[in-house]
Amino acid sequence: MAIEGMVRQQMLHRLYAEHHGWLNGWLRRQLGCNQRAADLAQDTFVRVMTKDQDMGAIREPRAYLHTIAKGLLINHWRRRQIEQAYLDALALQPEPVAPSPESQALIVETLLQVDAMLAQLPAKVRSAFLMSQLQGMTYAAIAIELGVSERMVKKYMAQAMLHCLLLVAED
């Protein structure tokens, strides 16, 4: 066990030494920010490290790291988008509101989770589900908004819930 761990450690070391440079450069070009690029590069290697797989089996380390970093980058942009939407929404409130930084972070985090959970669904299904769950809209109102029948809205709701159920089915 200890030896296996040491082997892993060494392989990770080599992976890092050989690939950290270009990965960091690529991320810097994507993000236009040194600090963030360094963070995401770090995250990429952490992700590799925590993945429970045989590192010796990685045949194309460059492509592999690229794929992981791309996923993280997309998450990063999505988080930025969600944070921006939250700020926009804050500015739009008819009454001035000043949620604490903690509750802001909590809400953004929850939005991210929900967003990730629904990301794979078709746009209309996702919209119907959010309109119902977040805004408490009736199926009739959702049907008008989406230009579909109420019966279809009901189908969308079941589809979205089944999708979420399958995602959490493992735990």
Added chain:
Amino acid sequence: MGIDYRVLQEAAKWFAVLQSGAASAGERQAWNAWLEQPEHARAWAKVERISGQFQPLADDAVARTAGAMLHSRQSNRRQALKVLSVLCGGAALSLAGGSLPWRQWTADERTAVGEVRDLRLADGSQLWLNTDTAVDIADDATARRLALYRGELLVDASPSQGGRPLLLTSREGRVRSEQAARFSLRQEDGHTRLSVFAGVVDIQLDGLGITRVAAGQQTDFSRRHIAPLSAARAEHQAWASGVLLADNQRLEDFLVELSRYRHGYLGCDPRIADLRVVGAFPLGDTERVLDALAATLPVRIERRMAWWVSLEPAATRGGV
């Protein structure tokens, strides 16, 4: 412990039924019976946990807005404005809410938001359509028929020709006039308002017989109930002449009325909601109406975006 796919599917279906808010007593009973099996109960616990994840977002106004912006951005950026106006206005939605939405899009005659139009019917009757209105017009051997799907109309009806009465249906019921009459009908959320200015008009509801409404009277009716008659209000026909009348109306109520004639959100700070508005305002230019309010009341106009207008108290701490 995995749960059978089929059971998850059933749980999702029950969720869709119950979430509609329109589940019948029979459906609730069937759901309760379904829940009795332990595996079903476990699946349902997952449904509740997922649904519960949305609760903190639904409870938070900022998160609700952010959520709406996000999903509209994903599906169609151009729709963001529409979704937001629905989200913030609320009124826009309830106006649109109905059992036959497609009717509004296939109706014979429609007006856009802010448009007031008049037309002459085949029998010589005059018809005015208020903002955001949809009607069907049909004549047959037995009656002259109008169906109001959305919005508001005013009709100056000619007397019955060849025994053909004028029949007007809304979502809740039917009104009928035999003689010359002038009246307005407005489709609200869940009820219809009838105001009679000349002649007599009968309301016919299934199983409730006929209620006669005479000139100078108005009432609201739902499918099963007719409110006591009250005095017909002049503003319910003034719009046909392009005038928005306010007779000692609460500012908040006045703004709800005014917002029917424009896109986007229009509202006011609760502290000034009870200010009274008196006057006759031109409907053709709602911006001018807002300016007039700012000139006569202790309010100022806050334009956060082109389609987001809120009236705020004029005097703030320290003075402006």
